[in-house]
Amino acid sequence: MVTSMINLNRPPIAGFGVQKCVNTPFDLVIASEDSRRVNANAVIEINRVWSAIASQLDIGGQHRVGYITITPNNVITNFDLTTHTTDSAIVTAFTAVPEQSNANGNARIAQGLDAIRTQLDNNQRQNAARYGLVLSATLANNNALRTASQANADITMFAIGIGDIFSNLDRAISTIVRYPPVDKYRRALMMVSFNQFRDNVVENATLRLFCPGDIGGRCGRDTVCDKAANTICVQQTCKCNQRLQNVNGVCVTGPVINQPCNLGECSVFNSECVLGVCACIEGFTARGTFICDSTTDEIDISKGDRIGEYEDITIGVLAAVFPFLITGINLVNPSTLAAVARR
Structure with a gap:
């Protein structure tokens, strides 16, 4: 049997209710x-x-x-x-x-x-x-x-x-x-x-x-963020430009660090709404009200995501987990996420 020592008293999964792919049916x-x-x-x-x-x-x-x-x-x-x-x-x-x-x-x-x-x-x-x-x-x-x-x-x-x-x-x-x-x-x-x-x-x-090219969708290489205005490609994901927030697939002005907020409203990259106030997510530190700086070394994910570019390459490792996307969760097994495809 495939089993897991799962803690069922975990907080809600980060990202609940923040709409993505709204411009892509x-x-x-x-x-x-x-x-x-x-x-x-x-x-x-x-x-x-x-x-x-x-x-x-x-x-x-x-x-x-x-x-x-x-x-x-x-x-x-x-x-x-x-x-x-x-x-x-x-x-x-x-x-x-x-x-x-x-x-x-x-x-x-x-x-x-x-x-x-x-x-x-x-x-x-x-x-x-x-x-x-x-x-x-x-x-x-x-x-x-x-x-x-x-x-x-x-x-x-x-x-x-x-x-x-x-x-x-x-x-x-x-x-x-x-x-x-x-x-x-x-x-x-x-x-x-x-x-x-x-x-x-x-x-x-x-x-x-x-939804490649849409808010929350993949971008980079031959895919640009073109499904919504005022978007930018950040770590291979389309996001609203700095100081803007995603509201039903449209990027509009949103609250910044230390300003009151509701879930999904914070507009500074790598920030989230915590107890009604915009704050940097774990692993990032506020520098003023418009920037959350990483407290760890940057990771080059572009190479880690390069899998299957040639038909005779059968294994690739997909760097798929970003600390600013899922927070408040403890990994029981912190193994590297592998994306594997054959033939």
């Missing part, structure tokens, strides 16, 4: 494994992560999200793309999904891919991107999975594996994202434990591919 169907490998506490943490991601989207507007559970015996639709039309409703829905299986054996991941396609096909929207996201701890990488993956070639698939790299699970995760080939190396993540999943997945370079 898409539909997302998430499919999570629930089996003997995934204990009840892990299910709670997984659902909290999904709810944190959904809370940052424009549910009922530009974005729709559906949720599927994949077990060794069946595939369960918890809710589909049209069920929930507000952020609060979908957050509540995610956190209400219980553990649904304690069965041994491999989860039906291939059938889960089929269910993702069915939801997206039955609820198509014009000009909306089609995304699927699979969380798996199943070791099976078989013909059924390869066939289902190829059938989803018109859906941009993301996959997260909880387990060892260089394993059958690792290869299965790579199979899920094989089609379409664009950015396939960046759309696969491997994590060693559910603690690492919970602590690292909400803000990472993989999920920022949901």
Whole structure:
């Protein structure tokens, strides 16, 4: 069984309610494994992560999200793309999904891919991107999975594996994202434990591919921040210019250090609203009211994120965790986050 020493009395995940990708319409169907490998506490943490991601989207507007559970015996639709039309409703829905299986054996991941396609096909929207996201701890990488993956070639698939790299699970995760080939190396993540999943997945370079060029989306190299005015590329993420804040996908004037604030309003880079006042996040120190300086050495992430540039390169390490994105969380296993893709 894949287990984690998870502290269920943790504070809310940083980023709740701060909307991103508002200028990029898409539909997302998430499919999570629930089996003997995934204990009840892990299910709670997984659902909290999904709810944190959904809370940052424009549910009922530009974005729709559906949720599927994949077990060794069946595939369960918890809710589909049209069920929930507000952020609060979908957050509540995610956190209400219980553990649904304690069965041994491999989860039906291939059938889960089929269910993702069915939801997206039955609820198509014009000009909306089609995304699927699979969380798996199943070791099976078989013909059924390869066939289902190829059938989803018109859906941009993301996959997260909880387990060892260089394993059958690792290869299965790579199979899920094989089609379409664009950015396939960046759309696969491997994590060693559910603690690492919970602590690292909400803000990472993989999920920022949901809306490249938009606020909260990926940028750099051949991608510029062009979906919203007054934005800038900071550490490969599109953000509002200094002294501006993101309000429903528009960058407007916001409070600075030591000024009163509400969640998500602070406009200085590397700051957040703490007890109603804008302050620098952990690892940064205020220099005046407009600057938060790092108290640690800068890390060059551009090289760490360079994976899969050549077809014969099979391994890449994705520097995906930034201290200003997730705060107040203790890593049980501080292993480096690895993004691994094959073929």
